[in-house]
Amino acid sequence: MQALLSFDQAPPLAAPLRFFLTAPLFAILAALLLLWSGPELFASRWTGAALALTHLITVGFMLQVMLGAMLQILPVVAGANISRPQLLATLVHAAVATGALLLASGFLSYQPLLFELAALLIGSGVALFIVGAGHALYGVPSTNATIRGLKLSLIGLTVTVCLGVLLAVALDGSLALPLMQLTSIHLGWGFVGWSVVLLAAVAFVVVPMFQMTPAYPEWFAGRFSWTLLALLFLWSVADSAGWQWSSPWLAAAAVLAIAAFAALTLQLQSRSKRARFDATQHYWRVAMLSTLAACSLWLAASSWPPGRAQRVASAVRRPGAVRRLHVGNDRHALQDRAFSGLVTPAESRPRARASSEHEQGHRRAPAQPADARTLRRPGAAAGSRALA
């Protein structure tokens, strides 16, 4: 009885579609950047190219897909109707897509103006989305784990973007902030507070619905998002305050909670009533196995003794491969050099020269100042630029 069905409250297709159409372009740009940069990109997580790549994927691809999908899912699973979805989508999409391009260009060119414009565009675009989605969700009772998770994920997104904007405007060294520590907290909130909380909220409804599995147990689904955000908050406080005894344990607890979610999803999938898995079930399974692998790698890297890690790094360093694995005791010295590269492009171009500087820098790494917590002042940056 088709006549009875109504889609008048669903957002027009053009609203989410624009996000889904441009998101793959950013994934292609990320791939092109990888080809253009070569192995140098992986010298450390702090090279400009690595940071540009990260943001092309996270802001350009992931954030766009997530915002578009959220526009669609809010009315269906929460009964939360966004007012004027077409207008909201147009403004948010234009701001976030342009902002992602400017941010990647900023990381590749080290122009403070690009960072500032990117911060303005991504910050205002996401703020607009949060106001729109928050307004739609306001007054919707949190009757299930999905609605609660959707609301909490918006908190995760807010914190992520606020820290991102702060980092973007502080990168020129004008604000004396512990940039690397803030970057880790920014990454934690983006990955865990926004992405995992949103993904789990969606999983609680779509895995049982479309994969014909039993529901997630209430004791798990009801507590997961809150627990994860609470651990993330406590870890952020502990990390900022320098409580070295508690911060790794809180981070490990969050990682274990995420691993538990992945394991539970796989276990539910194994009880699916479907005789054969369809394409989405295979994607979910690969994604959950990847999540478990990521959590295991994180736990292994965190508990690895630094001395041993260094020996392994020396053993795998060979010509032709990605030449340097910077782990363990070298890390702070490396971060100091790489982050100073954000204000002094000398290290990354031209490539041949950058390579030799890296080698020299690596050999003398233990003698580098270990204070990687504060970005160099503008004066120091200008000095380095002059040398370059």
Add this chain to the structure above:
Amino acid sequence: MKPSIVLDARDLEPPEPMVRTMEALDKLATSEKLLVLLPREPYPLYRALELNGFTWKTKRRADGTVEVLIQHQAP
């Protein structure tokens, strides 16, 4: 009041619950009531009911089942 028709759609794959509810509503007499049992709250259904002259009451059971009791709007 007891429902005239009960539709247990808890173990059905989408879009079967929606399709079967629509079919049942098609045949629902003005004096009858339809009780639909679902594993979650059917937000898209509510708008369809509203536009087509039905009223409904939703209840949640302790096991997570959502009961939607539907009847024609009083004239």
